[in-house]
Amino acid sequence: MPATPVAHHVPASAPAPAKTRTALRICPLCEATCGLALTIEEGRVTGARGDRDDVFSRGFICPKGAAFPALDSDPDRLRAPLVRKDGELREAGWEEAFDAVAAGLAPVVAAHGPHSVGVVLGNPNVHTMAGALYPPVLLGALGTRSLFTASTLDQMPKHVSSGLLFGDPFAIPVPDLDRTDHLLLIGANPVESNGSLCTAPDFPGRLKALRARGGTLTVIDPRRTRTARLADRHVAIRPGTDGLLLAAMVQVLFAEDLVRTGALAEHLDGLDALREALADITPDAVATACDVPADTIRALARDLAAAPTAAVYGRIGSNTVAFGTLTSWLVDVLNVLTGNLDRVGGALFPLSATDRAPRRPGPGRGFALGRWRSRVSGHPEAKGELPLAALAEEIDTPGGGGPDSPADRPLRALIAIAANPVLSAPDGARLEKALGSLDFMVAVDPYLNETTRHADVVLPPPPPAQSAHYDFAFNIFAVRNQARYTPAALPLDEGRMAETEIHARLVAAVAGMHGSDPGAVDELVIQQTLAKAVADPASPVHGQDPAALAARLTGAGGPERRLDMMLRLGPYGDGFGADAEGLSLERLLARPHGIDLGPLRPRLPGILRTRSGRVELFPEPVARDLPRLKDALADAPGGGPGDGSGEPGTVLLVGRRHLRSNNSWMHNVRPLTGGSNRCTLQVHPEDAARIGLTDGGPVRITGAGGQITAPAEITDTVRRGVVSLPHGWGHDRPGTRMSVAAEDPGANVNQLLDGTLLDPLSGTAVLNGVRVHLAAAQPPATQTGPR
Numbered sequence: 001m002p003a004t005p006v007a008h009h010v011p012a013s014a015p016a017p018a019k020t021r022t023a024l025r026i027c028p029l030c031e032a033t034c035g036l037a038l039t040i041e042e043g044r045v046t047g048a049r050g051d052r053d054d055v056f057s058r059g060f061i062c063p064k065g066a067a068f069p070a071l072d073s074d075p076d077r078l079r080a081p082l083v084r085k086d087g088e089l090r091e092a093g094w095e096e097a098f099d100a101v102a103a104g105l106a107p108v109v110a111a112h113g114p115h116s117v118g119v120v121l122g123n124p125n126v127h128t129m130a131g132a133l134y135p136p137v138l139l140g141a142l143g144t145r146s147l148f149t150a151s152t153l154d155q156m157p158k159h160v161s162s163g164l165l166f167g168d169p170f171a172i173p174v175p176d177l178d179r180t181d182h183l184l185l186i187g188a189n190p191v192e193s194n195g196s197l198c199t200a201p202d203f204p205g206r207l208k209a210l211r212a213r214g215g216t217l218t219v220i221d222p223r224r225t226r227t228a229r230l231a232d233r234h235v236a237i238r239p240g241t242d243g244l245l246l247a248a249m250v251q252v253l254f255a256e257d258l259v260r261t262g263a264l265a266e267h268l269d270g271l272d273a274l275r276e277a278l279a280d281i282t283p284d285a286v287a288t289a290c291d292v293p294a295d296t297i298r299a300l301a302r303d304l305a306a307a308p309t310a311a312v313y314g315r316i317g318s319n320t321v322a323f324g325t326l327t328s329w330l331v332d333v334l335n336v337l338t339g340n341l342d343r344v345g346g347a348l349f350p351l352s353a354t355d356r357a358p359r360r361p362g363p364g365r366g367f368a369l370g371r372w373r374s375r376v377s378g379h380p381e382a383k384g385e386l387p388l389a390a391l392a393e394e395i396d397t398p399g400g401g402g403p404d405s406p407a408d409r410p411l412r413a414l415i416a417i418a419a420n421p422v423l424s425a426p427d428g429a430r431l432e433k434a435l436g437s438l439d440f441m442v443a444v445d446p447y448l449n450e451t452t453r454h455a456d457v458v459l460p461p462p463p464p465a466q467s468a469h470y471d472f473a474f475n476i477f478a479v480r481n482q483a484r485y486t487p488a489a490l491p492l493d494e495g496r497m498a499e500t501e502i503h504a505r506l507v508a509a510v511a512g513m514h515g516s517d518p519g520a521v522d523e524l525v526i527q528q529t530l531a532k533a534v535a536d537p538a539s540p541v542h543g544q545d546p547a548a549l550a551a552r553l554t555g556a557g558g559p560e561r562r563l564d565m566m567l568r569l570g571p572y573g574d575g576f577g578a579d580a581e582g583l584s585l586e587r588l589l590a591r592p593h594g595i596d597l598g599p600l601r602p603r604l605p606g607i608l609r610t611r612s613g614r615v616e617l618f619p620e621p622v623a624r625d626l627p628r629l630k631d632a633l634a635d636a637p638g639g640g641p642g643d644g645s646g647e648p649g650t651v652l653l654v655g656r657r658h659l660r661s662n663n664s665w666m667h668n669v670r671p672l673t674g675g676s677n678r679c680t681l682q683v684h685p686e687d688a689a690r691i692g693l694t695d696g697g698p699v700r701i702t703g704a705g706g707q708i709t710a711p712a713e714i715t716d717t718v719r720r721g722v723v724s725l726p727h728g729w730g731h732d733r734p735g736t737r738m739s740v741a742a743e744d745p746g747a748n749v750n751q752l753l754d755g756t757l758l759d760p761l762s763g764t765a766v767l768n769g770v771r772v773h774l775a776a777a778q779p780p781a782t783q784t785g786p787r
C-alpha cells in the first residue's frame with residue numbers, strides 16, 4: 001500500500017516544525033465514519049482533529065476520534081506474530097507464523113472435513129478494508145458452514161426482516177435524518193453510540209437540527225438516555241416488549257383508517273393478511289405488558305401517521321431481544337403503512353458507490369432461512385451464519401454420529417478475526433474452556449486478550465494509521481451517498497504486515513496455496529468479478545475482454561485494484577470509460593476529502609429481490625413466529641418483572657454504551673478510561689431501597705449463566721424494575737496483555753447468560769430484557785476482616 005500522505009495542511013496558528021505534516025484518515029472507531037486530520041510528527045501520530053473539509057463529517061469528531069493517537073500507539077498492541085510453543089505464546093516471524101497456520105489447519109480439514117473449522121468474525125471487520133475484502137474469499141476457499149459473527153449479537157434480526165420484506169438482507173432502510181419531520185427511535189442511543197445502521201457523522205447535531213426545524217423526536221427506551229433527553233417524548237417501556245407496542249401501533253393505524261401507503265401501494269403484498277393477523281393486538285391488550293398507557297400507544301401511532309414525513313428506526317434494544325426479528329419487521333411495516341418507506345424524509349435505501357449497479361425491477365431469488373442447521377441445537381442458519389451464542393456447544397458437545405457422520409462432528413479448529421466472543425457473547429466461561437480444547441486456533445487481532453490468549457497463532461494487524469481505509473460496509477447505511485478513501489497515513493513499521501496481506505495469506509493457507517504470492521488472491525477475485533461483469537448484458541463492460549479490463553485497473557496493490565474495480569463497475573462508476581465523469585480510484589484519490597454523491601433517493605421497486613418482486617408485508621416465517629408474541633401477552637397478563645412489582649430482587653437487565661468506550665477493546669486506551677465510562681450496575685432508587693443496595697456498594701447479580709458482582713450506581717435514569725450493565729468488561733483473566741484495562745477490569749455482563757435465549761428466526765442472542773436476580777454483596781475483602 002502507498003504510504004503517501006494525502007494532504008499537507010499547515011496549521012494556521014503556529015509555524016509547523018519541519019517534520020510535522022497532516023494526513024487524513026477516516027475514523028474506524030464507530031459507524032459514523034468521521035474524517036480525521038491526523039498530525040504526524042517524526043513518523044508518529046501526535047494529534048487528531050475533525051477534517052473540516054470532509055464532504056460528509058464536516059469537521060465533527062468525538063472523544064474516541066480525538067484519542068486516535070493514543071489508541072494507535074498503544075504499547076500493548078502486539079508488534080509481531082505469536083506462535084504457541086511448549087504451551088506458551090512466543091513472538092515469531094511472519095513466515096513461521098503462517099507455516100504454523102497451514103500446519104495447524106490442514107490436518108483438521110483432512111481428518112474432519114471443512115465444517116469442523118469454524119470462522120468467527122468480530123465487529124472491527126466492518127471497520128477495516130481487509131475485513132470487507134477477504135472473509136468472503138476465505139469462507140469460499142474453506143467451504144465451511146460453520147460461520148459465526150457478531151451479527152448474531154447485534155443486527156441479524158434486521159437482516160432477516162429485510163431479507164423477508166425486500167428479498168435482500170442488506171436492503172436496510174435508514175432514516176432520512178436531515179429531512180424528516182418526525183423520528184421515532186426505538187432502543188437506540190445515538191448520542192452515545194453515534195449511530196448504527198444509520199451512518200451519520202454528528203448524529204447528536206442532526207437530532208438537534210431536526211428539533212430546530214420544527215420536527216419531532218420520540219425515543220422509546222427503558223432508560224432516560226442522553227438521546228431521550230433531547231426528545232419531545234420519551235416512553236420508558238418495559239424491556240423486551242417493543243414488538244407488542246409496535247404491533248399495537250399497526251393495529252391502531254388499521255382500526256382508525258390511518259393507513260396511507262401512497263406511492264408504495266402498487267408494490268405491496270400481504271396488506272390484508274397483516275391487518276387480520278394483528279387485529280387483536282390492541283393498545284389496551286398490550287398496555288400492561290409494555291407498561292405504557294394505551295392512550296400513549298394510540299398517540300404514538302396517530303402522530304406517526306399525521307407527520308408530513310416520518311421515519312421509524314430501531315437498533316440494539318429492538319434487535320437483541322426475544323422478539324428481535326418481529327420487532328425489526330414491525331419497524332418497517334410502520335414505515336410502509338404510513339407511506340414513509342422509500343420516500344424523501346422517511347426511511348430510504350442508500351446507494352453506495354461499491355453497491356452493485358441497480359438492476360431492472362422484477363421477481364428476484366428471494367431470501368431463504370434455515371438452509372442448514374447447527375449441529376447441536378438445530379438452530380437454523382440465517383444469512384449463512386449460525387448463532388455465535390451456540391459456538392461453545394458446537395465445540396464442546398461430542399458428535400454422536402461417528403466417522404461416517406461428518407455432519408455431526410464438533411468444531412476442531414477456529415479462525416477468529418477481530419473477535420472477542422469470550423466477552424461479547426453469552427457464557428464466556430464455557431467458551432473459554434471450549435477454546436482451550438480445540439486442536440488449533442488462529443486469531444487475527446492486535447491484542448492478546450480474553451479470546452486470543454487461547455489461540456495457537458496470533459497474527460497482529462498494524463495500528464490503524466498504517467492502514468488505508470474505505471467504508472465498504474457503512475456506506476451502505478449512510479444518510480448521504482458519498483465516497484471517501486484515505487490511503488495509509490504512515491508507512492508500515494518494520495516487521496509489520498498490512499492486514500489485507502495477513503488476510504490474503506490466510507486465504508492462501510486454507511486454499512492449499514500456502515507460501516504463494518498473496519497478490520494472487522486479489523488477482524483471482526478480479527478475474528472472476530470481471531468475467532461475470534462482461535457476461536452480464538446490463539453491465540457497461542458487457543462483451544469486453546476481462547484481461548484487458550484488469551490491465552487498466554490502477555492502484556498500488558491488490559486491495560486498491562479491487563477498490564478501483566468495484567468503484568468503476570458500481571452505480572456511479574466510469575464503467576471503464578463508458579462514463580467519462582464516473583468514479584474510479586484515481587478520481588477518488590484526487591479528492592482526498594471525499595466525493596459527495598447526493599442525498600438519498602427513492603429506489604423502489606428496483607431494490608426488491610423477493611420472489612414476488614413486491615414488498616412482502618406478511619412473510620411466512622414472520623407469520624409462524626407471531627403466535628409466540630401473542631403467547632407472551634397471555635403469559636404475562638399482570639406485567640411481570642420490569643416494573644418494580646413482583647419478587648423483590650428479580651429485575652430485567654439491559655445494556656448500555658458509553659461514548660468513550662467501544663465494545664470490549666477500548667478499555668486499554670488511557671484517555672478513554674474513567675469518568676462516566678465505568679462498569680456500574682444502574683439501579684432505580686426504589687429498587688435499591690427494596691433490595692437494600694447502597695450507591696457504590698457491591699451487588700451480586702445472578703443469571704442463568706452465572707453470577708457476577710458490580711458496584712451499584714443508583715439513578716432514576718433507569719426505569720423501576722430494570723437494571724443496566726454495559727458489556728465488554730471482565731478484563732481480569734491471566735495471560736492477557738492489556739495492562740490498562742486490567743487496572744479496572746469490570747465484570748462481564750454476558751456471564752449472566754447461558755446462551756440458550758435466542759430470537760428464533762435470526763439466531764440472535766437475547767442480551768436485553770433478561771431476567772436476573774440482585775442481592776447486596778459482601779463489601780470487598782479488605783472491609784470484611786475482623787475489625
Ligand SMILES: Nc1nc2c(c(=O)[nH]1)N[C@H]1C(S)=C(S)[C@@H](COP(=O)(O)OP(=O)(O)OC[C@H]3O[C@@H](n4cnc5c(=O)[nH]c(N)nc54)[C@H](O)[C@@H]3O)O[C@H]1N2
Pocket residue numbers: 121122123124128150153154155316417418419420421423424425444445446447449461499655656662663664665726727728749750767
Ligand atoms: N451484553 C451485551 N453484549 C454485547 C452487546 C450488547 O449490547 N450487550 N453488543 C454486541 C455487539 S452490537 C457487538 S458488535 C459485539 C462486539 O463484539 P466483538 O465482535 O467481539 O467485538 P469487540 O468487542 O469490539 O472486539 C473486537 C476484537 O477485534 C480486535 N480489533 C480491534 N481493531 C482491530 C483491527 O483493526 N483488526 C483486527 N483484526 N482486529 C481488531 C480487538 O482487539 C478485539 O479483540 O458485542 C456484542 N455483545
Ligand SMILES: Nc1nc2c(c(=O)[nH]1)N[C@H]1C(S)=C(S)[C@@H](COP(=O)(O)OP(=O)(O)OC[C@H]3O[C@@H](n4cnc5c(=O)[nH]c(N)nc54)[C@H](O)[C@@H]3O)O[C@H]1N2
Pocket residue numbers: 030031123154186187188189190192193194195196220221222223225237238239240241242315316317318321654655656657658659660661662663768769
Ligand atoms: N461509544 C460507543 N459507540 C458505539 C459502540 C460502543 O460500544 N460504544 N458500539 C457500536 C456498536 S457495535 C453498535 S451495534 C452500536 C449500537 O448502537 P445503539 O443501538 O444506539 O447503542 P446502545 O447504546 O446499545 O443503545 C441501545 C439502547 O436500547 C435500550 N434498550 C435496551 N433494551 C431495550 C428494549 O427492550 N426496548 C427498548 N426500546 N430499548 C431497549 C438501552 O437502554 C440503550 O439505551 O453502537 C456502536 N457505537
Ligand code: SF4
Pocket residue numbers: 027028029030031032033034060061062063064065066194201202
Ligand atoms: S463519532 Fe465515531 S467515527 Fe466519529 S470520531 Fe467518534 S469514534 Fe470516530
Ligand SMILES: [Mo]
Pocket residue numbers: 123150154
Ligand atoms: Mo454491534
